[in-house]
Amino acid sequence: MSTTVEIPPRSGTAFALSKGRTLTVIDPEGCQVADLLAYSAADVREVISNGRTFDYEETIMLTTGNRLWSNRSNTMLTIVADDVGRHDFLLTPCSEATFRHFYPTKPVHRGCFGNLAVALEPFGIGPDAIPTAFNLFMNVPLDGKGRLQVDPPVSEAGDSITLKAEMDLVIGLTACSAYASNGGSFKPINYRID
């Protein structure tokens, strides 16, 4: 029987996910974001790529049935279930620099970027190897002129997304640390491997 693991507020983790297993990421309280990264376990220089994914999937709005592609044009993950249907693949993880830029009057936090860098270090993955993340539940609408804004997620308590591993992976995953992405409060993220 699989166990649900909690990622505490403003923290992150990394773990192996074998080919064929599924990762379910749950927003237990609603309106929270989880930044997801994926690397090939066989060679961590192969990494999730928003550009390859947008190219092959021919959309920037990814949901059930869409695949997430690597920089080497291999499929890493397939989205097999999705309660929310609203995720972001445009923006990089929040970091000390983004806190200084967007929240100059608030305490600086290492953010999802810092949390991912610490969690991925034991897998031999350095901070410069962190690309644009697939930001689960993150709500980034574009207007007709390409301008973007970060709105609160539309996810409700218990909503989840399930992704199937198409190769042996190292996954990085966070409970987001930024104010805008989760409507101003910090909550945990849960995940389960089946």
Place this chain on the structure above:
Amino acid sequence: MSTTVEIPPRSGTAFALSKGRTLTVIDPEGCQVADLLAYSAADVREVISNGRTFDYEETIMLTTGNRLWSNRSNTMLTIVADDVGRHDFLLTPCSEATFRHFYPTKPVHRGCFGNLAVALEPFGIGPDAIPTAFNLFMNVPLDGKGRLQVDPPVSEAGDSITLKAEMDLVIGLTACSAYASNGGSFKPINYRID
């Protein structure tokens, strides 16, 4: 006096661009795409990032006045002039894999990805370090549901874009090799450093 250099059709190049200099990329015949990459000359692990750029510029439609940011949250280039105003920062350079995927009946070409990999190798930059490129003159409209398509560029003969280097850079630049991005014909790209 600066010299205009031609990048022949379906090829690419790489060169140093010192802080404070400007790079002008010209579409000499019109309706052609040039994929642009930028790395910090001091440490090539610092690289242009679409996610950081979208985050700080708060738009995916970049033109005069917008800056292009690195994965370390530093400004690499500022767009100081732009005849076209229509560029893409969503898609990765065309490659052998994208040729097989999108043009299965046509000869496979190494594409902008292969051309950039060869051109950047002398600078110690490997193919896995090629991220999503800033694709000058590339015309990738999105519909209201986030679906994208690759349309012919709107650039006309002689149109150009000028970018100012905000740090010492290594630049990768191509004359695009894919059918869809340039309306089905392969043309040169010119550039000039001032």
